[in-house]
Amino acid sequence: MRKILFLLVLWAAPLSAAQVTEDPLERQMLDIAGKLRCAVCQNQPVSESNADLAKDMRAIIREQLQAGKSREQIIAYFVERYGDYILLKPPFDQAGALLWLAPPLLLIILGGSAYLFLRRRLQAPARDYPALSAEDQARVRAVRGQEKIYQTRRPE
Numbered sequence: 001m002r003k004i005l006f007l008l009v010l011w012a013a014p015l016s017a018a019q020v021t022e023d024p025l026e027r028q029m030l031d032i033a034g035k036l037r038c039a040v041c042q043n044q045p046v047s048e049s050n051a052d053l054a055k056d057m058r059a060i061i062r063e064q065l066q067a068g069k070s071r072e073q074i075i076a077y078f079v080e081r082y083g084d085y086i087l088l089k090p091p092f093d094q095a096g097a098l099l100w101l102a103p104p105l106l107l108i109i110l111g112g113s114a115y116l117f118l119r120r121r122l123q124a125p126a127r128d129y130p131a132l133s134a135e136d137q138a139r140v141r142a143v144r145g146q147e148k149i150y151q152t153r154r155p156e
Helices: 002-020 024-033 052-066 071-082 094-123 134-152
Strands: none
16 A cells, blocks of 8 residues: 555656746746736735736736847836836835935924923923912902812712
């Protein structure tokens, strides 16, 4: 029984290895598709996406490879059609740098402003308020007396 199982494994191994080998054109297509972003499935490469648009993009890549176009020409075709968004690793540009640097810079500016404001506020001497007049003191006592009455009475 073990000999038969061993022979089956030996016989099946070359068949599975034959299925793994693939066309070099297919490998190039998957390599290029791995650098492009699927416009439908955000942040997923075209090589891994099952969306209809990704299938169409893979077919276009395959056709252009068969036509003899280079990797750079194919990528340039998609960038021209969809913009830099289609690239999984877009090139560095000034507008993108501003978008990445603006939030940390804003946070640093706001933090520095808050620090300066609080430092000045804590170092400033307390303001002297004018003393209450006799009339104001009488009103405060009257209001406090009413509050004591309300605090001692409890609704039943």
